[in-house]
Amino acid sequence: MAKDYYKILEINKGASDDEIKKAYRKLALKYHPDKNKERGAEDKFKEVAEAYEVLSNKEKRQAYDQFGNADYTEYPSSRPNQHQQNFYTFQGDGRQTFRDFFGTDDIFSAFSQFSSFDFPQMNPQFDSFPSRSFGGNSYMKxxxxxxxxxxxxxxxxxxxxxxxxxxxxxxxxxxxxxxxxxxxxxxxxxxxxxxxxxxxxxxxxxxxxxxxxxxxxxxxxxQPHKLFTRVDNDIEYSASISLKEALCGNLILNVPTLSGEIRKIDFRNEIITPYTTKIIPNFGLPNHKDPRMFGSMKINFKIRFPSTLSQDERNQLMAILP
Missing domain, CATH: 2.60.260.20 (Urease metallochaperone UreE, N-terminal domain)
Known part of the structure; x- marks a missing residue:
């Protein structure tokens, strides 16, 4: 009677390659004879290896799915009314399959390659074991x-x-x-x-x-930003304005934001000094613990002073400024 390789690996017939690998990994670790001393475990270990060798090979799996028996497969011949016969024989070396899959003969090393949620559910008498191999080898590093x-x-x-x-x-x-x-x-x-x-x-x-x-x-x-500086969840923006704009008002500032929109800030009737700041709530970065909460944007000002003044301009300023 043909073996049901899908049943042996505890997977559905439409299982993906990753599901086949995951199933073999789980069952090979579960039934490995170096750990599992129960009666029949070694036979089960070999049977799992055989099922994996067939189902992980595209051609063998196709033949198995078509004919239902990987021990004897029949392929159509190019000659009419004749078939060529191919025989698949498992070599019976489950350890070699294990070695090829895990890259090691050591079951402890194989266990250490995977996180705890990948480990198979084993018989309680095998659940606790040191993470080192037989013969006193050092712990896996x-x-x-x-x-x-x-x-x-x-x-x-x-x-x-x-x-x-x-x-x-x-x-x-x-x-x-x-x-x-x-x-x-x-x-x-x-x-x-x-x-x-x-x-x-x-x-x-x-x-x-x-x-x-x-x-x-x-x-x-x-990453350094050309416009903003980050301070925790707040951001700072430096606006460059002229001395006339700072002193005479009539300034509506277009401020860029991280969302891409332009925010218009009205500074009319305000005198702006190098120490003036403007805080815009909720235009900073989101709080990583609660993304619904946002920091603020702080606007600082860089005032551009004229490089030269005529004597007449100096006299006018002297007369106007306190």
Whole structure:
């Protein structure tokens, strides 16, 4: 009777490649004979390996789905009324399949490659075990974290969004094989995040035998802005005005904002000094704990003085100014 490989791996017939890998990882760790000493565990371990070898191979899976038996598959021949016969025979080495998948023979190392929520539910007598291999080998070590500075504009801090970052990884697999992997990490920037915020992608570093891959950490940095300076959740804007505008009033200032709109501020009938400031509530950055709350915009003034004055202009100013 043909084996039901989907049932063995506890997956549906339409399972994706990732679901097949996840199922094998869970069951191979569960039934590995170095940990599971229950009767039938080793046979189950080999059976899981056999199911994985068939279903993870596109051609073998296609033949199995078509004929219902991976031990004997029949393919149409180019000659009329004839078929060519191919036989699939599992070599019975579940450990080799395990080695090729995890890149190690050590079940403890294999466990250490994955976070706790990926671990299979094991028999209670196997739930507690030291994170080191047999023979007194040292505890599994993790590569030191890899840190990158992520420069983000104030507009992105204001709105939030996704930043994409490309990394290149070296992965070591079974039988000494090495391949390079290019991966895009999607970094979620939440509104109001402060400089120094760390975003961690666990175990995304190079994969090496008996070593836990490094965490990749992005450290948020405020990209210098041509108009604004950030002070916590507030922003500061420096408006350049002439001495005449500062003294004579009649000034309506167009102030840019992070939202993109222009805010008109009326300074008519006001004398503006180098120490004058104007606070506009709710036009700063959002609070990262409550994005509905916003900081303020503080407007400072840079007054442009004339570089020269004629004697007549000096006399007029002397007569007018107190």
């Amino acid at each position: 993790q590569d030191p974290p890899i840190q990158y500075e992520l420069w983000v504009s104030l507009e992105d801090i204001y709105r939030g969004g996704i930043k994409k970052y490309k990394i290149n990884k070296t992965n070591y697999v079974g039988n000494g094989q090495v391949y390079q992997e290019e991966k895009i990490l999607n970094i979620e920037i939440k509104p109001g995040w402060k400089a120094g915020t760390k975003i961690t992608f666990p175990k995304e570093g190079d994969k090496r035998p008996n070593i836990i891959p490094a965490d990749i950490i992005f450290i948020l940095r405020d």
